[in-house]
Amino acid sequence: MKRNHLLILVLAGLAALFSGCATVHPWERATLADYAMRPDRDPLHNAMFEHIYFSREAASGGRGVGGSGCGCN
Amino acid sequence: MSSPTKLIAGLACALALTTGAFAGVKVGQPFPDLAGYALEGTLPAREGQVVLIDFWATWCAPCKASFPAYSELQRELAGRGFVLLAVSVDKTSGPYEEFIKRFAPSFTTVRDGKQKLVAEVQVPAMPTSYLIDRKGVLRAVHSGFHGAETIRSLREEIIRLLEEKP
Numbered sequence: 001m002k003r004n005h006l007l008i009l010v011l012a013g014l015a016a017l018f019s020g021c022a023t024v025h026p027w028e029r030a031t032l033a034d035y036a037m038r039p040d041r042d043p044l045h046n047a048m049f050e051h052i053y054f055s056r057e058a059a060s061g062g063r064g065v066g067g068s069g070c071g072c073n
Numbered sequence: 074m075s076s077p078t079k080l081i082a083g084l085a086c087a088l089a090l091t092t093g094a095f096a097g098v099k100v101g102q103p104f105p106d107l108a109g110y111a112l113e114g115t116l117p118a119r120e121g122q123v124v125l126i127d128f129w130a131t132w133c134a135p136c137k138a139s140f141p142a143y144s145e146l147q148r149e150l151a152g153r154g155f156v157l158l159a160v161s162v163d164k165t166s167g168p169y170e171e172f173i174k175r176f177a178p179s180f181t182t183v184r185d186g187k188q189k190l191v192a193e194v195q196v197p198a199m200p201t202s203y204l205i206d207r208k209g210v211l212r213a214v215h216s217g218f219h220g221a222e223t224i225r226s227l228r229e230e231i232i233r234l235l236e237e238k239p
Contacts, residue, residue, distance in 0.1 A: 025192070025195075026196055026197065026198050026199045026201075027128065027130070027162040027188055027191045027192075027196060027199060028188075029132075029199070030130065030132045030163070030164065033132040033133065034132070070132060070133055070134075070199065071198070071199075072133045072134060072135045072136070072198065072199045072200070072217070
């Protein structure tokens with residue numbers, strides 16, 4: 001029983017270590033920094049989305065964050 | 074060695090390897106020899122000079138914003154034994170060459186297309202600059218570019234290193 005517990009613990013540790021999560025290093029963020037990754041790249045889509053958001057939540061604006069995903073500075 | 078002990082030992086090794094991969098270069102250590110990283114471009118003479126190595130990329134807005142100020146810094150201090158070297162981490166040469174042609178910086182730029190040097194150094198952010206003294210030892214690291222504040226701090230540190238006796 002004790003051995004089984006240890007095995008589960010080790011397997012959980014290995015699962016955490018070799019999970020699908022990966023660190024994107026600062027120098028590897030060229031694709032994330034691309035204009036296409038900006039959530040506000042299409043003004044028409046943006047306006048439509050805002051309209052739906054306002055209709056649903058009775059709130060608008062206040063969630064604009066500039067820049068894309070390069071995480072610079 | 075029993076089976077669970079082997080598993081634990083394996084886990085510990087994996088953890089050690091994972092954390093070791095993020096070591097990077099620390100202040101007070103010699104900076105890696107740039108000649109060993111197949112950088113694209115001609116490296117400037119660095120022997121006995123105070124060197125500022127700036128890691129940048131064409132897709133990084135603060136990096137590009139730093140170029141005019143770095144050009145000015147190079148023009149001001151080049152005659153006193155200071156060398157500024159900008160290392161691009163762009164994987165493709167097109168945007169890099171276009172930017173260099175358009176901006177024509179007063180300092181040397183090279184490209185780390187295979188990203189070997191930047192991975193060795195483990196830069197914490199883009200851009201990051203590394204200030205190296207005349208003996209090749211890393212003396213300061215500036216993470217990010219914050220305009221006049223970064224330049225003022227860098228300028229003070231560079232002048233201090235230039236005034237140190239070899």
